[in-house]
Amino acid sequence: MNIVLMGGPGSGKGTQSEKLIEKYGLHHISTGDVLRGHIKNETELGKIAKSYIDEGQLIPDELMIEILDDVLEREAKDKPGVIFDGFPRTIPQAEALSSLLEKRGKELHAVIGLEVPEEVLVERMLNRGKQTGRADDNEDTIKKRLKVYHDQTEPLKEHYGKKNKYRAIKGTGSIEEIFASISKAIEEK
C-alpha cells in the first residue's frame, strides 16, 4: 500500500504520517526531513537544498526526483508500503513517482489531501517556528511557501482526481478525528 499525503505547509502531514506508520506499518519518506538531514550534516546537497528552502522555493524537479529514487532504493526496497509525505509537489514529480513505482512493480493506492484554511496554516507554522526554531517557519518564508503550494502543488488535486486517486480530508479538528477520516478514506479505496 503506497500512499501520498498531500496538503499545504503546516497542514499536519508529519503528525498524521506518524499515526499511519503505527497503524498500517508503512515506511515513512518525508522529502523535507531528507533535505533537512542533508543540511544538518552539511553535505553538498544540503548546501543546495538550503538555498531553496530558505527562500520558500522548491528544490528543482530533476534533483528532487533523483533524491527520491535514491531513497526508495536504499530504504523502501523490501517494505510492504510507503507513505510519501511532501512528495510529489509538482506535476513532473507526480509523473516521475508513477514511473519510479512502476519500475519496482508497485503502484499508488491513494492520495490523501489534508484541506486546511490558509489562516490556520499560517497560525500553525508560526507556532511551530516558535516551538522548534524551524528556519523556514517565519512570516516571510511562509508567504512564499503558500504561494508555491497554490501555484505548483494544488494542480495535483486535479491530476490525481482524474485518476480517481484523490481523497480530500478536512484537516481541522482533533488529531484523532482527522486520523479517523484518513483511515476511512484509505480503507474505502
Ligand code: AMP
Ligand atoms: P516540508 O518539510 O515538506 O514542508 O518541506 C520543506 C521544504 O523542503 C519545502 O519548502 C521545499 O523547499 C523543500 N522540499 C520538500 N519536499 C520537496 C519536493 N518534493 N520538491 C521540492 N522541494 C521540496
